[in-house]
Amino acid sequence: xxxxxxxxxxxxxxxxxxxxxxxxxxxxxxxxxxxxxxxxxxxxxxxxxxxxxxxxxxxxxxxxxxxxxxxxxxxxxxxxxxxxxxxxxxxxxxxxxxxxxxxxxxxxxxxxxxxxxxxxxxxxxxxxxxxxxxxxxxxxxxxxxxxxxxxxxxxxxxxxxxxxxxxxxxxxxxxxxxxxxxxxxxxxxxxxxxxxxxxxxxxxxxxxxxxxxxxxxxxxxxxxxxxxxxxxxxxxxxxxxxxxxxxxxxxxxxx
Numbered sequence: 001x002x003x004x005x006x007x008x009x010x011x012x013x014x015x016x017x018x019x020x021x022x023x024x025x026x027x028x029x030x031x032x033x034x035x036x037x038x039x040x041x042x043x044x045x046x047x048x049x050x051x052x053x054x055x056x057x058x059x060x061x062x063x064x065x066x067x068x069x070x071x072x073x074x075x076x077x078x079x080x081x082x083x084x085x086x087x088x089x090x091x092x093x094x095x096x097x098x099x100x101x102x103x104x105x106x107x108x109x110x111x112x113x114x115x116x117x118x119x120x121x122x123x124x125x126x127x128x129x130x131x132x133x134x135x136x137x138x139x140x141x142x143x144x145x146x147x148x149x150x151x152x153x154x155x156x157x158x159x160x161x162x163x164x165x166x167x168x169x170x171x172x173x174x175x176x177x178x179x180x181x182x183x184x185x186x187x188x189x190x191x192x193x194x195x196x197x198x199x200x201x202x203x204x205x206x207x208x209x210x211x212x213x214x215x216x217x218x219x220x221x222x223x224x225x226x227x228x229x230x231x232x233x234x235x236x237x238x239x240x241x242x243x244x245x246x247x248x249x250x251x252x253x254x255x
Contacts, residue, residue, distance in 0.1 A: 007052055007063075007065060008064040009026050009027055011025075012025040012063060013025070015059060021044045021216065022051075023217055025048070025218045027220050031193055032190065033193050034185070034193070034207055034208045034209070037196070037198075043216065044215070046197070051063055053070055053077060054069065054071035077163040078101065078156030078161035078165070079164075079167075080153050080155075080156045081152070082171055086141075094137070094151050097152070102119040102122060102159065123154070126154040127154045129184075130150040146174070146177035150181075153166075165195045166185075166198075182207060204223075205223050209222060209223055210223065
């Protein structure tokens with residue numbers, strides 16, 4: 001069983017040429033741990049995700065992904081963006097979208113999108129995990145918002161990751177979809193680490209044990225320790241509050 005941290009940051013500082021966006025950031029995420037990043041818009045959450053994926057380099061400090069440089073190990077991470085840019089008139093199917101998750105996997109096929117049998121098998125497996133395999137030939141533009149979100153998660157799972165990063169996974173979905181998404185993430189967390197960026201603390205509080213509060217600097221709290229005062233100080237206002245569940249997903253799983 002692996003014991004190294006999936007994500008590790010130490011004294012990380014980053015700026016876009018002006019004042020620091022992130023300053024002296026340090027935290028770690030372990031194997032099969034689920035955490036949530038919260039904080040105000042402009043506080044540095046998206047920048048932090050890009051640093052973890054090696055899309056940006058810090059001015060100071062050290063970042064490790066699976067114990068190595070993020071650029072060397074980011075193939076082991078799946079990413080689900082908050083928004084996807086696409087032309088609804090373009091005839092792209094659900095299967096086409098999911099297969100994009102195989103790009104960058106190494107070799108000529110991973111560079112060109114010349115998908116083989118293994119790639120298609122991985123895509124079907126990913127669609128089955130999110131309950132979307134029967135719709136694999138349907139146009140992506142014909143799906144509901146919740147269905148599109150599950151397809152984007154399947155795209156991230158298609159690379160068979162050990163870490164899943166999600167940016168605002170409940171944005172623009174209704175309560176029923178939230179419930180199904182929570183069940184899916186709890187199941188995935190049995191075999192991979194999950195990091196979610198979300199303002200919806202009511203949704204994530206039943207899934208995570210720690211919350212990473214990001215507002216230029218970073219503070220890490222157990223979910224049960226967050227209070228209305230803590231959130232007010234972080235955001236400067238009110239957000240959907242944390243549901244202090246008696247049990248964690250891991251306790252239910254072990255029971």
